Amino acid sequence: MTPEWADGRRPARRDDFDALAVDVAPRLLGGVLVAEVDGDRVALRLTEVEAYHGLGTGDVPDPGSHARNGRTARNATMWGDPGLLYVYLSHGIHSCVNLVCGPSGVAGAVLLRAGEVVEGRDAAVRRRTRGRGVVRHDRDIARGPGRLGGALGLRYPDHDGLDAIGEGARSEVPDGARARLWLPKHPVRPVASGPRVGVAGVAGTAEYPWRFWIAGDPTVSAFRWGRGAAELSSPTRPAC
Numbered sequence: 188m189t190p191e192w193a194d195g196r197r198p199a200r201r202d203d204f205d206a207l208a209v210d211v212a213p214r215l216l217g218g219v220l221v222a223e224v225d226g227d228r229v230a231l232r233l234t235e236v237e238a239y240h241g242l243g244t245g246d247v248p249d250p251g252s253h254a255r256n257g258r259t260a261r262n263a264t265m266w267g268d269p270g271l272l273y274v275y276l277s278h279g280i281h282s283c284v285n286l287v288c289g290p291s292g293v294a295g296a297v298l299l300r301a302g303e304v305v306e307g308r309d310a311a312v313r314r315r316t317r318g319r320g321v322v323r324h325d326r327d328i329a330r331g332p333g334r335l336g337g338a339l340g341l342r343y344p345d346h347d348g349l350d351a352i353g354e355g356a357r358s359e360v361p362d363g364a365r366a367r368l369w370l371p372k373h374p375v376r377p378v379a380s381g382p383r384v385g386v387a388g389v390a391g392t393a394e395y396p397w398r399f400w401i402a403g404d405p406t407v408s409a410f411r412w413g414r415g416a417a418e419l420s421s422p423t424r425p426a427c
Contacts, residue, residue, distance in 0.1 A: 192219055192230060192305040196369040201352055203370060204269030207245050208238035208288040208295035213399040215286065215297060217375035219305060220351065224340030224364045227314075229307035231329055231339060233299060235400040235407045237383045239285075241265055241294020251383060251390025254294040265294040270352040272366060274336070276343040281333030284341050286351060286368070300384065300398070302329045303406045304338060311338035326405040341366070377402045382420070384410055391416030 196219060204211055213236075221230045240247075241254030241262070249255055253262040253275065264273040265287060273285040273296045285296035304311045304325070311329065312322050315337050322328050329335040336342075341349070341364070349360055351368040379402040382392055389395070391413035400407045412420075 190230065190306060192232065193369060196371055199270065199352055199368040199370045201270050204286065204288045205290060206288060208240055208297050209245070209397050211288045212236045212238040212297045212397065213378050214370065214374065216378055216399060216401050217371040219369045220299065220339065221367045222339040222341055222364070227307060227310035227340065229311045229339050230305050231302040231335065232305050233302045234404045235301035237298040237300055238397040239296055239298065244289060244293055244295050249390065249395070250388060251386040251395065262294070264348050265296045266292055267348065270350060272341065272346060272349045272351055274341055274343045274347040277333060282336040282341055282343045283332040284336045284339065298332055299335055300332050301406050301408045302335055304328050314338055314340050330406050331408045375401055381410070382416065384408065385413045386416065387414040388416060389419050392420040
């Protein structure tokens with residue numbers, strides 16, 4: 188049975204990601220990422236994303252990227268096939284989820300910053316709380332990249348490299364986890380853009396308006412400057 192949220196959306200294809208992350212990012216808004224982990228299925232409508240480029244990707248170096256200095260063991264998935272999930276650990280606690288973009292061997296990824304749970308709410312809330320309180324508002328279940336990863340149940344390193352296109356060697360991992368992305372058939376409007384959240388230095392200023400979100404959506408996370416970014420931002424250009 189086709190879920191209600193699938194109306195107006197289609198399964199993503201590999202070539203949907205075969206472009207620079209900054210170009211792919213706004214097209215992901217309104218898409219739905221479905222993850223089946225530990226026997227539970229959660230679907231999340233994407234409302235906020237951020238693009239990151241690796242060394243040698245695009246015309247502008249990205250000093251805020253994990254891959255800014257080249258390939259490492261940590262960022263290797265960013266150099267892989269488009270449509271893979273790049274999952275990394277933030278502050279040693281939160282697993283953050285990205286979608287890899289660009290041709291294989293060209294590093295780039297889009298961080299999934301926020302979304303609305305459209306299927307599997309009980310499982311998402313249970314994962315988020317783990318007996319440590321409650322989620323007071325549904326808008327907060329996946330509001331922010333750490334919460335989003337937690338709600339979906341995607342974990343580093345178990346699910347790093349999982350294929351969101353639903354094919355290939357990593358379309359399912361040993362623990363049985365699977366992921367599938369659905370994209371909107373028509374672009375979502377209105378889309379806003381601005382500096383990335385919490386990114387230090389010039390990479391977190393209006394010089395890199397690589398954060399995209401659905402304007403007015405309550406699940407979008409709050410903006411905050413990264414270290415030194417506010418001082419470097421031009422006073423004549425809006426922050427977001």
